[in-house]
Amino acid sequence: DVKVTQSSRYLVKRTGEKVFLECVQDMDHENMFWYRQDPGLGLRLIYFSYDVKMKEKGDIPEGYSVSREKKERFSLILESASTNQTSMYLCASSLLPGESNQPQHFGDGTRLSIL
Amino acid sequence: QQQVKQSPQSLIVQKGGISIINCAYENTAFDYFPWYQQFPGKGPALLIAIRPDVSEKKEGRFTISFNKSAKQFSLHIMDSQPGDSATYFCASRSYNQGGKLIFGQGTELSVKP
Structure with a gap:
């Protein structure tokens, strides 16, 4: 079974902080x-x-950047967190489409609150 | 911007009834139309998918109906069960944009016993 793991289920940060979400x-x-x-x-x-x-x-x-240094890991970065970035964040992965339709497999999400 | 419009936003169905969720798309380059099912606290999971060269696909109690000329597709859940209560998302993919999916707004389905 494909497994997509997000490092945190819940995260609380403050406005202006740099936030990293890992997948x-x-x-x-x-x-x-x-x-x-x-x-x-x-x-x-x-x-x-x-x-x-x-x-x-x-x-x-806008307001986000990403990093992919290794094939298995994809990071989302909030450069300076703002309250409108409070949300559920989902990571997904898939094979390249090629000849068959490859589904995206999702992690269970990180619920991020920016105070 | 490419869009996929999904309706209704919420749906309540009695056990044993038929649940119907509709989606409409704009981009004729879309070539793959999956439906995802999401339970609370979980990520979405692929439920069923169709390509535009067929008008219907059935897997158990779940059926996708596809109308290419109207640019619409729908999910039918026959004999709906309380365990089907979840949020459902339709999506569309353009063949020239790799694996990128455009998702609908989601439908929260509640099946009452």
């Missing part, structure tokens, strides 16, 4: 993704990565 997958997937989930807005893509040291902006990248 590790154990299935040698090329693709990794960071989403935020808010009621009524669904899942919105923040950043994704096709390979080590490679990143692409998603739909809402």
